[in-house]
Amino acid sequence: MARRHFVGLDGLKGIALIAIVLYHCDQRVLHGGFLGVDVFFTISGFLIFSSLLRRIDAGEGMGLGEYCLKRLRRIYPALFALVPITVTLAWFVNRDMLVGIRDQIITVLLGCYNWYAISSGGSYFSQTNPDLCRHLWFMAVLMQFYVVAPLLITVLRNSIRRWIPVLILVGLSACSALSMALQYHPGDDPTRVYFGSDTHAAGLWLGAAFAWGLMIWQRDRDRGIMPDAMDRIRRAWGNAGPVAAFVALLALIWMMRRVDQGAMAFQGGIFVASVLSVVMIAGSIPFGSWMQDLLVFKPLVLIGRHSYGIYLWHWPLYLFVRTMLPQWTVVHAGRLLAITAVCTAIMSIVSWRLFESPVLRGGFLALARPTVAGAADVMRCCVAVALLVGSCGMGAYAVAHAPVRTSVERDLMDASMAMAQGRENHAVLNRNKTPAPRKPAHKMPNGTQMTAIGDSVMLASSKGLQSTFPGITVDAETSRSMTKAVGLVNQLKAQPGGLRQWVLVGLATNSAVTDDQLGDLLDAIGSDHVLVLINAHAPVSWVSDTNAALKRFAGAHPNDVVLVDWDTLISAHPDELARDGIHPGVENTLYSQLVKDTITNWIKQGH
Incomplete structure (x- = not known):
């Protein structure tokens, strides 16, 4: 499965991220913007399984060492910048944000913040406590999936062949959606079913199932053993796929406008959004799909490629802007959103240039050691080290003196x-x-x-x-x-x-x-x-x-x-x-x- 087949996914991620940011900053604009998370989950499940299966199919083995190192390099540099900088800013802007911050930081870095929030009674849907790390439940679920994915692939490939793994993965997705529906009780806070890695994994498993099915289909095609019926389906999908993907995108946008945090979402809506995400992926990645022309719109692609940094920074920055301009929270919510967007763009660029990109190129030592010759990279290292040292020092003081209650x-x-x-x-x-x-x-x-x-x-x-x-x-x-x-x-x-x-x-x-x-x-x-x-x-x-x-x-x-x-x-x-x-x-x-x-x-x- 060549990487070039996945053109358009950055555009889908860009659309999903816009929905999430709108939901977080002004829920009245997009009631169901939280469904963008399920688009991300589905794409993530698809890409992770595709990457691992591609290596195995090429005879390279799973490469667990490289796999783990790549995940660490992708996740932690931005977190190492985000946590001390936002904690330092919170100390000066609004110390209410620091309530419980020590445990939040520890569980975020360990990849289990979602379970900590559940056990401590935190609420994703409450507006009372301005938790700095509230949005990082998403990263915790992903990090847990990153651990489980290679283990599950090993079990399925060593013991079962052909399409049975696809059915098992679809079954896991259905079980997750059913668990969410059964554990949700109208009138109660739905944080448990929303944050749970067991109840909110339908998109991850559906994306993984599609990746496995695509691997089988491509292998049969390359070997020339594809059944006639499957070949006819392939040709038919070449024409119908883009249309189906476009209809799925419209349906998802409609859901984001209409579905609220209630029974419709937690008793089927989130699962439907995950299914629609699979359809969008399937209709967007083949060569010749006109959906790609829509999804390679440069602003969307740019947002999608930098979605991780944007996602990390937008929520705490929104809290800071809202604190400094409380009179605008409801009356001028659009202005708050615009200021937040500008600040998020700036901090995402800073994070990418100073921390994320150097580590991806040269490892964690690149944070303090130039990777290319020239004064610019030396200056980059100096600024990065100074920013980390200063914010870590002040952040440690803020954590130690954080208030117990808001x-x-x-x-x-x-x-x-x-x-x-x-x-x-x-x-x-x-x-x-x-x-x-x-x-x-x-x-x-x-x-x-x-x-x-x-x-x-x-x-x-x-x-x-x-x-x-x-x-x-x-x-x-x-x-x-x-x-x-x-x-x-x-x-x-x-x-x-x-x-x-x-x-x-x-x-x-x-x-x-x-x-x-x-x-x-x-x-x-x-x-x-x-x-x-x-x-x-x-x-x-x-x-x-x-x-x-x-x-x-x-x-x-x-x-x-x-x-x-x-x-x-x-x-x-x-x-x-x-x-x-x-x-x-x-x-x-x-x-x-x-x-x-x-x-x-x-x-x-x-x-």
Whole structure:
């Protein structure tokens, strides 16, 4: 299998990388941009197996020493630059990013960060903790695959012949996709199934299966023993392949626009994206495929060839830009993306010129030793050594003095403790107080008539709620979503006076909200209560649809539901938000005052 047959793969990688960057920097632009990862997985599985099988077929053996050295030279130079430089920058820009950084660095370098994130409760889909290494779960899965690939090839080639290995690899892919589907539970954080090397390997195994099948087909063709039926399929694919690849590309783009982080993705969507990736590869690599003309578009090829460096740098740089310009997080997300793209391009070039390219040419010693004659290479070595030594020194200091919790987490803990104290002070009152019967025309409620159920945004605003509505009961926790609402309401109803007449619900930040969930919530609360829904403000993909669902539901139940438009208000006051662009400061009263003003206006309208 000659390398020249794989023209077009850099273009595919360029498309996939653009989707990933858009998803990371502004999920509202491309809800399913995370599917670009599965394009990369499929291409990686195909290329790794192709490379190893090509050597074996040529009688050169697997060359494990060369294989391992090549992988090390490709992976670690960029990481050795990325880690100390970004840690140093984080110390000066936003120390919240350094929470847990020591363990993150160790597991990244060992190639098991994905399992560390799973075991430590990290979330890929959370916007609260700005983890510097969050995106490197992808590299961990790849590194584990690099270890398994030669071992599996040895087993399959020594014990089984012909097409059986292809079927086994396809079976491994199907098992991985099935495991993802079975372990995913709607409403729960999907990080386990997304990060798991067992559950998110469908693309890797499909790419490997295609590489093995292509090897068999090419061997039969070269030996002149290809069956007539297979030859007819080959000729037919020469005409239909480019069309199929183009249709697969359109289908994948459609999925990236429509598929969200929910059941559609984790119960089949990711596997479908991997299958489409195989079709794109199969239709793009043959000689004469007009798809190659589309995929050799130079900007795409350039992005694809340097995809590794771009992927490594774009996420931490986006965090830095977002921290320095928090007011732009939602209002001017496009500007943040543009600045991030420029910074990423600069750092990717620096990383390639100073670290990656020299090591690929001359080994790790080339970092500090010129590989070609001339003052330019001497200068390159001096700059590289100075940058590494300086950033490693400062980075080590930053790691040693990294905070245990982020500033947002500390504020939320303080708010939670204050809220718990408030509940204790009102325990006797709550036990003996029963909600007043609803009257035909409402009056402005006081705190003793109100129950609030919410997530971390409400928790951050709990002090303001208790100040604006003395006596209010606030039950708010981090990472809580609307899927918990009905259960919480039922728990409160089981307590004497637990569910008061006015029920505030702020659970729109952490997951999508559906009409059915809202209907069940209203039914659970009952007709003698007023439901006050508070919408969300966050740079995540589901917020716009969730806010639309809340507005639609409030409009359909105007006499029972009040909608508090937190998103519009805080968008006009982004300076009131913490560095994550989601949580207001714990001293804020904007949230509580908006609730009060909205209820007042609702009552004035005759409700």
